[in-house]
Amino acid sequence: MVRAPCCEKMGLKRGPWTAEEDRILISHIQLYGHGNWRALPKQAGLLRCGKSCRLRWINYLRPDIKRGNFSREEEDTIIKLHEMLGNRWSAIAARLPGRTDNEIKNVWHTHLKKRLEQNHVAPEINGRSVDVSRFNHKVKTDPEIVSSSNVVAAGCDQTKEHRPVSPQQCSSDVSSVITVDTSNDMSTKVLESDDVLEMDEIFWSEVLSADNSSLTSDYPAISTEPLIQFPFSPLIIDMEQVQATNSSMYDGLDFWHNLFTRAGELPELPEI
């Protein structure tokens, strides 16, 4: 059985908000806050449902909303973030102060999508377009993973020695195992393939923005390049392809360092 829409109750107003309704909502939130959206309209004397009030406040009335057209920089940021995050508008909005998910969604559908189609600006690696949509996985909010201080080793199935492993040591399984340091004693957490498939850029941004000071000399510091420079999730790696390159420059952590920060120099990747 499907729950009835919250605004279905008789007498509740729908449609565009009037200036008077806005004024009532603003003054009520200024006085009492918005602890309970469901109860708010009744307390404020508004003939609206709580959901409608929340939306109006979040998308239009909040004092920190930035109105007006998007700058070129903001648009470029949205495009880059969308490459990484997909249609996760709230996550994109969180990185654009003063902009709402609704606004970003609208801009994407009305301007940016067309701009990309016209320019055909698909993410490219080594001149080949790469399908990033496959890697826009849901974040798995495993606190142990997210709070990990640094990447110790990234590879496959070589976790017993807790050493970085090179792609050459790995099986051809794209996402078999990644090991991550979870404490100062360098113990590792082994992520099974399901974990890996569910990780995304938030995990990687956490890892890469973490303090690298606890890394030993055996594990060179990982660059803390801004997240925005990641053109795609590291999960795009096709180990079979990587192995096929037979390139010594991708040994151990250097391989992953290069991968994370200089994706444009990746070896062959699957073509769409």
Next chain:
DNA sequence: AACAGGATCAACCGCCATATG
């Protein structure tokens, strides 16, 4: 000036995750 079609954007819908009793 009138109309059609496209573009824009505020608002709504339905679903899901989490909180609460």
Next chain:
DNA sequence: CCATATGGCGGTTGATCCTGT
């Protein structure tokens, strides 16, 4: 542990505005 309430999110709609003919 289960049912229900609530907040939040992404997808979609529809009213309005804009532009070309």
